Amino acid sequence: xxxxxxxxxxxxxxxxxxxxxxxxxxxxxxxxxxxxxxxxxxxxxxxxxxxxxxxxxxxxxxxxxxxxxxxxxxxxxxxxxxxxxxxxxxxxxxxxxxxxxxxxxxxxxxxxxxxxxxxxxxxxxxxxxxxxxxxxxxxxxxxxxxxxxxxxxxxxxxxxxxxxxxxxxxxxxxxxxxxxxxxxxxxxxxxxxxxxxxxxxxxxxxxxxxxxxxxxxxxxxxxxxxxxxxxxxxxxxxxxxxxxxxxxxxxxxxxxxxxxxxxxxxxxxxxxxxxxxxxxxxxxxxxxxxxxxxxxxxxxxxxxxxx
Amino acid sequence: xxxxxxxxxxxxxxxxxxxxxxxxxxxxxxxxxxxxxxxxxxxxxxxxxxxxxxxxxxxxxxxxxxxxxxxxxxxxxxxxxxxxxxxxxxxxxxxxxxxxxxxxxxxxxxxxxxxxxxxxxxxxxxxxxxxxxxxxxxxxxxxxxxxxxxxxxxxxxxxxxxxxxxxxxxxxxxxxxxxxxxxxxxxxxxxxxxxxxxxxxxxxxxxxxxxxxxxxxxxxxxxxxxxxxxxxxxxxxxxxxxxxxxxxxxxxxxxxxxxxxxxxxxxxxxxxxxxxxxxxxxxxxxxxxxxxxxxxxxxxxxxxxxxx
Numbered sequence: 001x002x003x004x005x006x007x008x009x010x011x012x013x014x015x016x017x018x019x020x021x022x023x024x025x026x027x028x029x030x031x032x033x034x035x036x037x038x039x040x041x042x043x044x045x046x047x048x049x050x051x052x053x054x055x056x057x058x059x060x061x062x063x064x065x066x067x068x069x070x071x072x073x074x075x076x077x078x079x080x081x082x083x084x085x086x087x088x089x090x091x092x093x094x095x096x097x098x099x100x101x102x103x104x105x106x107x108x109x110x111x112x113x114x115x116x117x118x119x120x121x122x123x124x125x126x127x128x129x130x131x132x133x134x135x136x137x138x139x140x141x142x143x144x145x146x147x148x149x150x151x152x153x154x155x156x157x158x159x160x161x162x163x164x165x166x167x168x169x170x171x172x173x174x175x176x177x178x179x180x181x182x183x184x185x186x187x188x189x190x191x192x193x194x195x196x197x198x199x200x201x202x203x204x205x206x207x208x209x210x211x212x213x214x215x216x217x218x219x220x221x222x223x224x225x226x227x228x229x230x231x232x233x234x235x236x237x238x239x240x241x242x243x244x245x246x247x248x249x250x251x252x253x254x255x256x257x258x259x260x261x262x263x264x265x266x267x268x269x270x271x272x273x274x275x276x277x278x279x280x281x282x283x284x285x286x287x288x289x290x291x292x293x294x295x296x297x298x299x300x301x302x303x304x305x306x307x
Numbered sequence: 308x309x310x311x312x313x314x315x316x317x318x319x320x321x322x323x324x325x326x327x328x329x330x331x332x333x334x335x336x337x338x339x340x341x342x343x344x345x346x347x348x349x350x351x352x353x354x355x356x357x358x359x360x361x362x363x364x365x366x367x368x369x370x371x372x373x374x375x376x377x378x379x380x381x382x383x384x385x386x387x388x389x390x391x392x393x394x395x396x397x398x399x400x401x402x403x404x405x406x407x408x409x410x411x412x413x414x415x416x417x418x419x420x421x422x423x424x425x426x427x428x429x430x431x432x433x434x435x436x437x438x439x440x441x442x443x444x445x446x447x448x449x450x451x452x453x454x455x456x457x458x459x460x461x462x463x464x465x466x467x468x469x470x471x472x473x474x475x476x477x478x479x480x481x482x483x484x485x486x487x488x489x490x491x492x493x494x495x496x497x498x499x500x501x502x503x504x505x506x507x508x509x510x511x512x513x514x515x516x517x518x519x520x521x522x523x524x525x526x527x528x529x530x531x532x533x534x535x536x537x538x539x540x541x542x543x544x545x546x547x548x549x550x551x552x553x554x555x556x557x558x559x560x561x562x563x564x565x566x567x568x569x570x571x572x573x574x575x576x577x578x579x580x581x582x583x584x585x586x587x588x589x590x591x592x593x594x595x596x597x598x599x600x601x602x603x604x605x606x607x608x609x610x611x612x613x614x615x
Contacts, residue, residue: 011451011455012458015455015458018455019459023464023467026467026468026471027467029471137600140600141592141593141596141597141600142593143547143550143551145550145551145567145570146589146592146593148574149570149574149577149585152574152577153577153582153585157577157578242460245460246462246463246551249462249555250551250554250555253554253555254574264463264466265555265556265557268466268467268470268555268557269557273471276463276466276470279463280460280463280464283460283463284458284459284460284463287458287459288458291458
């Protein structure tokens, strides 16, 4: 198992380095720099600014410095637009927020999706099943950027139950709408995957054996059916994680929650390349790490996989 | 057709007389598809939405760029949908005709979806077929590359690309297409591996057909069923991606618009009571996604070899 993890890390680390180098070269190639202002600055000022940010060095040296600072000091450098703030500060300000509603959405999407799928499979072709299938088809066309306005419309504008935006760590009423908006469509996908794999497992031989020897139905489901039925769900968790991180951008924009998505969109609109790259690299690192965890989990649950 | 049609007809008539006609797998698939109510409903929806996108502009009284000064500043009271002043879907917040805007947004969104999926299909099919056919170390390296690219959060890279190289339509097409061929290449590679050792490929190789020609002429045509299914499922994903980016205000630029941008505008103004600005784009967005998902599922059921 340790060899397997090490082998995966041997792929993951070069991937991350590649992502850093790739985005750096992209940034270098981009037309217009962070100091292209509407009012043309005197050449001497531009030269000084470029010298300060090291933009006159040869490309390889810039890449090397950037990489070195990230790897050794975990320092993404200064923001290009807000000179008094570093990328680290901008990201650190938003990260706890994103993490809070992200984890909540992730967990609730899995718990609700799996329960819905299992229930639908157990009572296959009953009204429970039809409702579950209906929900999962409906939620498929309600991505986060559609759910967010609809939730605000109903829960804030019409009924005035919840605050329509903002964030507070101490007041969970601010958390509810971001979590629902982010989790709904993934909950639906997870429910659909769980349902079909559960149906397949329930028709297999070992379940028939377990039932034949008189095992109570709830134990058949929990002990024998759930674990193999979870395999397709686990392999879907990687993509869900990526999409949720991506979706957090919409949540931060629409609900003004102030997570890292906000930093990303602001920097995209300001052409603040340093922040954009910082967020992209951070998200890339998280994604790669998470995929590693999912792979290990998969290998651990599925006895057929040899690593 | 090279063959004379008359001859074909007489030949087929003769065949019918001679023996009971067998059903081809394609005919079977078509029948299954036509019997699938959800898929047919989806197809009808898609046709209607396409017709709306193509000829809707003819019925618009106002152009999509014109400001209606009579409703400007009092959009919430005067700008609601009405047949009298020609704003069938009302106006947007600046007094522009929402009907014309929705027609235009539908055109843009559908185009991004189809073109993006098209690029993804072409790149993915060629890449996957090449990797699968060549095999060996080349295959290893090519698929490892796909694995690596898959672990990158592509939406962020796409936005990075859009910001750096200007937010043009062609960049959007290219970015969306080039980033989403990965799944396609995996599926195609798997299918290619199973085709590779069949007799007709072996025959082609024995007669000295070059590898690239075998891939284009013999492998790719045999993959079309699978490719068609996944292409139908890719289009809504492309539309979702584009709408996502446009919702953030990073996609197509004014005066162009798309469903995502319109939904974003509508969502921004709904607390002034101008709900129609959200409702109309959202309606078209949702029914189109429904249509594509149903048609895609129907195609998959119809063409899936397991069903036969």
